[in-house]
Amino acid sequence: MKKFLLPVIAFLIAALPAHADDSLYQALGEKAGIQAIVQRTADLAFVDPRTAEQFKNSKKDRLVGLVTDQICELAGGPCTYKGLNMKKAHIKLGITQHEFNAFAECLTQAMNEAGVPYRSQNKLLAILAPMARDTIER
Amino acid sequence: MTSDWKPAFLIAGLLAAASQPATADDLFGSGKLLATPGVIQAEGAGGAGLAAWATISGYGTDREIGANAHYTLVALDDFTFQSAGVTVGLFDRVELSFAKQWFDTGSAGGRLGLGDGFNFNQDVVGAKVRLFGDAVYDQDTWMPQVAAGIMYKKADKGDIVRYVGAKDDDGVDFYVAATKILLNESLVLSAGARLTEANHFGLVGFGGPNGDHSLQFEGSAVYLVDEGWLIGADYRTKPDNLAFAEEGNAWAAYGVWMPNKHISVTLGYADLGPIALQGRQNGLYLSLQTGF
Ligand code: HEM
Numbered sequence: 064m065k066k067f068l069l070p071v072i073a074f075l076i077a078a079l080p081a082h083a084d085d086s087l088y089q090a091l092g093e094k095a096g097i098q099a100i101v102q103r104t105a106d107l108a109f110v111d112p113r114t115a116e117q118f119k120n121s122k123k124d125r126l127v128g129l130v131t132d133q134i135c136e137l138a139g140g141p142c143t144y145k146g147l148n149m150k151k152a153h154i155k156l157g158i159t160q161h162e163f164n165a166f167a168e169c170l171t172q173a174m175n176e177a178g179v180p181y182r183s184q185n186k187l188l189a190i191l192a193p194m195a196r197d198t199i200e201r
Numbered sequence: 202m203t204s205d206w207k208p209a210f211l212i213a214g215l216l217a218a219a220s221q222p223a224t225a226d227d228l229f230g231s232g233k234l235l236a237t238p239g240v241i242q243a244e245g246a247g248g249a250g251l252a253a254w255a256t257i258s259g260y261g262t263d264r265e266i267g268a269n270a271h272y273t274l275v276a277l278d279d280f281t282f283q284s285a286g287v288t289v290g291l292f293d294r295v296e297l298s299f300a301k302q303w304f305d306t307g308s309a310g311g312r313l314g315l316g317d318g319f320n321f322n323q324d325v326v327g328a329k330v331r332l333f334g335d336a337v338y339d340q341d342t343w344m345p346q347v348a349a350g351i352m353y354k355k356a357d358k359g360d361i362v363r364y365v366g367a368k369d370d371d372g373v374d375f376y377v378a379a380t381k382i383l384l385n386e387s388l389v390l391s392a393g394a395r396l397t398e399a400n401h402f403g404l405v406g407f408g409g410p411n412g413d414h415s416l417q418f419e420g421s422a423v424y425l426v427d428e429g430w431l432i433g434a435d436y437r438t439k440p441d442n443l444a445f446a447e448e449g450n451a452w453a454a455y456g457v458w459m460p461n462k463h464i465s466v467t468l469g470y471a472d473l474g475p476i477a478l479q480g481r482q483n484g485l486y487l488s489l490q491t492g493f
Contacts, residue, residue: 113230160262160293161232168234171428181427182387189384193341 088140090183091174094131097138101131103173104166113165117156137190149197157200167191231260231267231462231493236431237337237382238290239389240457240465241271241490244325244352244402245286245300248378250435250453250469250486252419254391255348255380257331258298259290260462260493266291269492271300275471277482279309282404282473286325288492296350298327304404309479315361321404322357336382336389345381345390352376354403366443367406368413372398376419389423389433400443401476409442423457431457439474449474453486465490 091097105127108114118126135142146152167188174184239256242248247258259267267290275282286300302323310319329350336346352374356362359370378393398413400406407413417440423433434454441448455469467488476482 159232159264161227161230161265164232164234164262175428181425185384185387185425189340192338192384195338 085139087183087186088135088138091134091138091179091187092177094135094140094142096177096179097135097140098127098131100170100173100177100179101127101134103176104170105130107169107172108166111165111169114162114169117158117162134187138187149194153198156198158198160195160199163195163199227264228266229493230262230265232262232265233260233267233293233462234337235429235462236425236457236459238267239380240459240467240488241269241273241286241288241298243273243275243284244302244327244354245271245284245288245298246327246329246350246352247288247290247296247298248391249421249423249433249457250455250467251437251451251471252391252421252435253329253350253376253378253393253395254421255331255334255346255378255393256336257290257293257296257329257348258288259296261290261293263293265293267493269490271488271490273486273488275473275484275486277471277473277476277484279307279479280476280482281305281307288327294331296327296329296348298325298329300325300327302402302404304401306477309477312479313477320358321362321401323403324355324357325352325403326354327352334379336380337384340382340384343381345379347377347379350376350378354399354407356403356406359406362400362406365405365445366409367400368398368408370406372403372407374399374403378419387425389421389425389431391422392420393418395419397440398442400440401448401473402439405443405477407442410444411442412440413442415440429459429461431459433457446478447475449481455486463491463493 105123109118129146132142133144136144239249239254243251246253247256248254261267270287273284282304284300284302288298290296304321306319311317329348331348334344334346355371374397376393376395380391382389395417398408417438419437421435423431436452438450451473453471455467457467459465469486471486472483
């Protein structure tokens, strides 16, 4: 009996948090949903008067691909982000708090349009907000 | 009233001009995220309902200035409290506020021998500085945003407040507040400690036969229901310095609607405890705010 129970308990312990951890990934609509949200965020941020200047030399498709992988991974999905770390990616840009928040508002609009529940939106923002430390200039 | 807060704008403008070449758009850009600065609390400070928070009022980021005007009405069983004023946030670091407050005793004034419709009024000048922590960006740590503040209060009916036992018609509150936005839980929690001798927030003077400065608590719990919709509750303990009538603790529960960064409406219910032998005073809490 013990021989049977132990692996079952071990499996449950391993499986439960893994399942809980991927709820945000599900709420965002899995990889396809995240891709669409990031694409829409980029479409908005590239023309938003508050952020457009920062993206004027950026390749949108590449950025959308990288940010999609990054959010997919952070949300508990089966992706691996292979880009630069946040500090390296943004250090030369001199991003302000205002620009960072404007970008977050573009993301919020994209999530609203995609029908992501408000509580899930906040969960994603909770993951992204501390990145302000590495992306915003000091 | 205007002349009281104009100097703040002037100082702010000079500071901004000195620190960076910003256009008007940049300086008043309302760059903070919706709801993150809270609203204006009962005495004019950034917070909510009855409690002052550690957040700096207004939507100005670390390079911007925010400012808001408020009108607050608390319609109690026997009394009516009103407050109007202006609160300015400078570079998400310093907050300056001014509020004028009216406490109408209605027919209770007659019963107390003051005369029907007798008004206790006061002016509140506040300043707050953010010390450390960031309520929005520090989502990966337990560190709250912490601020220290001061409120200078001056009651207008010096003779009467002294007659009922208050030692002074003016006084100073010192407070420290810690506020945490828990985005993952869609919650805002705030707790503060206030060293105060104010009787009924200062409207009935400062100190009395039962004591003077004492340490009091104030706190809030707010749930972010949806974009622009919040519900919350505050609790605030108060001194009990006057001998002629017992003063008790206060609480409020409310909903807030903020359709954008320029308007907010807080509607709820407040219980300010027993006031001037007229029993516990409960009633509507309404606060309108506009600014950037
Ligand atoms: C939490 C917020 C943010 C995240 C998660 C994020 C993520 C990323 C990622 C993954 C990259 C690609 C790194 C690489 O090249 O390997 C990147 C680059 C970049 N980011 Fe961000 N970013 C954020 C905020 C911002 C903001 C607020 C701005 C400007 C308003 C911005 C502007 C840029 C620009 C201009 C690039 C370079 C794009 C290029 O090389 O084509 N980012 N960001």
